[in-house]
Amino acid sequence: MTRELIRVGIIGSGASGLAQLKQLLDAFARPEVKRRADLEVVCFEKQEEVGGVWFANEDAEKRYRTASTDASSSLPAGEQAEQVYVYPPAGEDPSPMYEGLRTNLPHDLMAFRSLPMPPSLPLFPTRAQIQAYLVSYATIFDLYPYIRFRTTVRRLYQPSDPSAAGGRRWMIEYAGADGDVTEMGLDFVCCANGHYADGWIAPVPGLSSFKGKVVHSRYFRSAEDYTGQKVLVVGSFASGGDISRLLAAYNLGMYTKTDNSANNGGTASHNGRSIIAPERQIDVHVSCSARSAFSVDTDDPDTPWGKYVTYHPLIDHISSSGEDSIIHFEDETALEGVDTIIFATGYNFALPFAKGEDRPWCDSPLFDKRIEEGERELGHAWEKGGLKGLGVKGLDGLMLFMENDRSICFPVMQYQVVPFPLAESQTRLSALLWAGLLPSFPDNPQPPRNASNPYSSSPPSTSTAKSSGAFSASDPQPPPEPSATAVKPPRKVMQTRQKLVFGAPYEWEYQEYLMELMVEADKDGVGVEECWKGIEGFRREKRADTGLRKRTLGY
Numbered sequence: 001m002t003r004e005l006i007r008v009g010i011i012g013s014g015a016s017g018l019a020q021l022k023q024l025l026d027a028f029a030r031p032e033v034k035r036r037a038d039l040e041v042v043c044f045e046k047q048e049e050v051g052g053v054w055f056a057n058e059d060a061e062k063r064y065r066t067a068s069t070d071a072s073s074s075l076p077a078g079e080q081a082e083q084v085y086v087y088p089p090a091g092e093d094p095s096p097m098y099e100g101l102r103t104n105l106p107h108d109l110m111a112f113r114s115l116p117m118p119p120s121l122p123l124f125p126t127r128a129q130i131q132a133y134l135v136s137y138a139t140i141f142d143l144y145p146y147i148r149f150r151t152t153v154r155r156l157y158q159p160s161d162p163s164a165a166g167g168r169r170w171m172i173e174y175a176g177a178d179g180d181v182t183e184m185g186l187d188f189v190c191c192a193n194g195h196y197a198d199g200w201i202a203p204v205p206g207l208s209s210f211k212g213k214v215v216h217s218r219y220f221r222s223a224e225d226y227t228g229q230k231v232l233v234v235g236s237f238a239s240g241g242d243i244s245r246l247l248a249a250y251n252l253g254m255y256t257k258t259d260n261s262a263n264n265g266g267t268a269s270h271n272g273r274s275i276i277a278p279e280r281q282i283d284v285h286v287s288c289s290a291r292s293a294f295s296v297d298t299d300d301p302d303t304p305w306g307k308y309v310t311y312h313p314l315i316d317h318i319s320s321s322g323e324d325s326i327i328h329f330e331d332e333t334a335l336e337g338v339d340t341i342i343f344a345t346g347y348n349f350a351l352p353f354a355k356g357e358d359r360p361w362c363d364s365p366l367f368d369k370r371i372e373e374g375e376r377e378l379g380h381a382w383e384k385g386g387l388k389g390l391g392v393k394g395l396d397g398l399m400l401f402m403e404n405d406r407s408i409c410f411p412v413m414q415y416q417v418v419p420f421p422l423a424e425s426q427t428r429l430s431a432l433l434w435a436g437l438l439p440s441f442p443d444n445p446q447p448p449r450n451a452s453n454p455y456s457s458s459p460p461s462t463s464t465a466k467s468s469g470a471f472s473a474s475d476p477q478p479p480p481e482p483s484a485t486a487v488k489p490p491r492k493v494m495q496t497r498q499k500l501v502f503g504a505p506y507e508w509e510y511q512e513y514l515m516e517l518m519v520e521a522d523k524d525g526v527g528v529e530e531c532w533k534g535i536e537g538f539r540r541e542k543r544a545d546t547g548l549r550k551r552t553l554g555y
Contacts (some may be wrong), residue, residue: 002414014052016411019423023109023431054131058097082208086216099222107540113531150177157358198350206318217344223250230283235344248305352386416503437521458554519543
């Protein structure tokens with residue numbers, strides 16, 4: 001009996017890509033699959049190591065370029081808003097991680113089911129500790145032989161003539177370190193390229209004429225880089241709250257390379273007195289529509305850095321006055337002398353390798369925008385024409401596969417989730433499906449209603465997306481639920497998430513639904529690990545304890 005060769009491509013070796021790789025190897029190693037099929041799997045990774053966003057050099061400078069579009073002439077003078085883009089120079093791709101970052105999840109909750117994190121880790125690990133964990137995951141499960149490092153996927157499409165891809169459904173084009181482009185036909189594809197690269201900056205009238213620096217939170221490296229500056233952070237969600245805290249705490253000598261606060265739980269007391277010379281202090285301002293659970297509490301006596309933060313409403317427009325710029329807010333107040341504006345306003349989904357003119361993207365574009373030439377001047381020019389957008393459409397009922405096409409999956413598009421175990425659940429499902437172990441898989445699977453979604457009662461929308469309000473330890477992890485005291489309308493990026501906003505307890509209900517779909521592959525449950533029969537109790541308990549991080553770290 002001739003065995004069929006199944007070829008699968010995985011784009012990215014972060015947590016989701018590694019999970020997909022392991023689950024594929026496990027599924028195709030089953031005797032009933034090995035008798036009829038062989039697996040050829042390749043994981044394409046543009047960096048030199050696994051880890052995705054967790055792989056970073058915190059000491060390296062994060063260089064960036066800026067560009068802007070012309071203001072819309074259809075708007076009255078003073079209301080014309082330019083779209084500003086911030087992107088890395090060609091050949092560079094910095095991680096959004098930054099100095100002082102800690103996870104928002106306890107490590108036992110955050111870990112993959114198949115590999116607990118070492119109990120010796122701090123309850124809320126550092127970036128480097130999570131990176132080491134992902135390296136150990138790839139090592140223990142022998143994943144490295146299947147990963148092609150320093151390899152960038154530049155194009156993914158379905159050829160009109162399948163024979164062009166050797167009779168396979170997908171064609172992928174990738175470039176190695178030498179820049180040479182190679183093609184490969186694939187049967188299945190997992191897009192695990194991450195969602196924290198294309199930073200979104202809200203259009204602001206006059207922004208392109210701002211005299212200081214405009215930067216996205218992706219390029220924030222260390223509070224010390226802003227010594228002596230007046231800084232405006234736009235956004236109060238995950239990164240906005242974290243970055244404003246780090247900037248303000250710098251004035252107390254906290255969370256710096258020479259301070260142990262980041263390693264002793266963040267509870268070191270400086271009695272609220274600045275130990276930084278006045279001329280080196282950072283004057284911190286935050287612009288937001290409403291404070292979130294991540295915002296620096298300026299009234300809490302246990303957060304001594306709070307007195308260094310001043311809040312403002314959203315920016316209305318920016319005007320010039322001589323050599324300075326004036327930032328005008330919606331309440332008609334203004335701020336002058338700002339050196340840097342840091343936009344912690346989220347990210348676009350981006351598939352730079354999915355060109356809008358190619359199939360299936362021309363017929364089923366997941367996102368509503370394309371990367372334009374001006375957005376990558378002297379940057380990664382090959383990304384021009386790739387899809388991007390705050391919202392996503394065209395996913396199936398599981399919000400995992402393309403609608404009407406289960407040969408491609410997009411794991412962990414969801415927001416407010418525990419990402420590693422969710423990645424395991426979703427990629428186990430796709431692996432079992434692609435291995436032919438789920439012959440009775442429903443045509444239109446429908447997960448239970450998401451009662452914890454704040455948009456579940458809203459009118460249906462064609463835009464269901466994730467765009468993080470900011471990046472921090474919590475962006476690849478779930479933030480606490482939004483404050484019940486926030487009464488202002490949701491931000492634009494929140495409005496575009498809709499069905500992909502999960503949160504607890506729905507993420508557990510969703511995963512248990514996926515487990516029900518996978519029962520067929522596990523026969524009578526003989527030999528199936530308990531973790532695949534239902535969500536472990538400790539995960540529900542730890543996820544529900546939203547005050548644990550504050551009690552442990554002090555913020």
